[in-house]
Amino acid sequence: MLKKILDSSSCAECRLCCVFDRYDIWETPVFTEKIRDRILDLKPNTQFISKDGGYIFKADRLSEEGLFSCPALTEKGCMLGDGKPFDCRIWPYRIMEINGRRAVTIASICEELYNRPLSQLVEFLENGLADEIFSYADSHPEIVKPYYEGYPVLLFEKKCV
Ligand code: SF4
Numbered sequence: 001m002l003k004k005i006l007d008s009s010s011c012a013e014c015r016l017c018c019v020f021d022r023y024d025i026w027e028t029p030v031f032t033e034k035i036r037d038r039i040l041d042l043k044p045n046t047q048f049i050s051k052d053g054g055y056i057f058k059a060d061r062l063s064e065e066g067l068f069s070c071p072a073l074t075e076k077g078c079m080l081g082d083g084k085p086f087d088c089r090i091w092p093y094r095i096m097e098i099n100g101r102r103a104v105t106i107a108s109i110c111e112e113l114y115n116r117p118l119s120q121l122v123e124f125l126e127n128g129l130a131d132e133i134f135s136y137a138d139s140h141p142e143i144v145k146p147y148y149e150g151y152p153v154l155l156f157e158k159k160c161v
Pocket residue numbers: 017018019029070071072073074077078079080084085088
């Protein structure tokens with residue numbers, strides 16, 4: 001979804017959004033049942049926890065650096081390819097709820113996009129991406145996260161939820 005502004009080779013080299021520390025649990029992707037089943041087909045030992053109608057993976061083993069990886073991450077990148085969760089397809093954009101209103105924010109950890117001019121990041125949202133995000137969240141409210149301090153707000157939804 002971000003192919004127009006984010007070069008896939010940059011993501012392939014980085015993968016920062018697929019590795020988490022204990023404070024990032026809230027940031028792990030929310031999987032649909034279909035994607036969860038696909039991961040289970042490929043990695044039957046993966047454990048999931050249900051979350052508001054979706055699923056997040058159960059992270060119980062930290063590496064020596066105190067990090068854990070998404071179970072869909074392989075040496076070659078995400079094994080889900082274009083079938084990755086919506087959360088991952090729009091990352092580093094995030095949808096959050098602030099005082100009862102939905103908004104699109106951005107994660108600063110993605111240097112590739114975070115260092116772009118603000119106008120470019122907002123323009124991309126205004127050219128259709130924001131509508132797609134809000135529309136998907138209408139049918140999958142589990143992807144809406146409570147506002148997390150430090151995430152710059154790029155755009156508020158026009159109507160209230
Ligand atoms: S589903 Fe794929 S893109 Fe998303 S966090 Fe996991 S490995 Fe990364």
